[in-house]
Amino acid sequence: MKIKYDTRKNLAERIFLLEILKGLGLTLKRLFSKSVTIQYPKERKKLFPGFRGKHALIRDPNTKESRCVACMRCATVCPARCISIRFSKDEKTQARKVESYEIDALRCIFCGYCEEVCPVNAVVLTEEYEYSNYTREPFHFDMERLLKNWDEFVEKNKIDPEQYRNPFLRPRGRSLGELPSGKRIDVPEEWTLEGQVIWKDGRAVSAKEVVS
């Protein structure tokens, strides 16, 4: 359908150029209203809790290594199939040792499933979002790079690694006693079941209802 514009102007509009005056009036009004933009990068907005940014493997403050126990949950749950882990097994104890841990951040959809499912709070999506680059290689994170991402995140944001709480580590409808120790220490004291919802028998129900 052809759209027709009425370009006819009445006498007042022709003489006083009313559209221009209206436009100037709007500019004047906006001049004194509160700004909605910020002067990035000098100014930065506060991120929402749970913002999902650059991947990192948390460096354990005691061992200085990754906490990953190669359970493979993150790689299994990842919908983008961008996590790849290789591990070896101790013949006697059958304990797993991570040989390599890689994330292809260019395939990641930042769903947060990996950090949510990790039983030991090893992998996180930090609040770091400034990591653009000109080539693809810097987005292929290996274990060394992922640990370095954590170090940089901690240093830049002056975070106490022992106090850091992954916002996705909120157990829904589960008592603390049921949780693996790695998660138990990360549950904020103020956390309650109030407002938490879990999926049960095909419908969303209040976690408080289920647990009590």
Ligand code: SF4
């Ligand atoms: S955030 Fe989602 S897509 Fe990205 S690595 Fe984790 S599980 Fe995979």
Ligand code: SF4
């Ligand atoms: S879920 Fe956690 S512990 Fe398991 S393989 Fe992934 S990062 Fe490692």
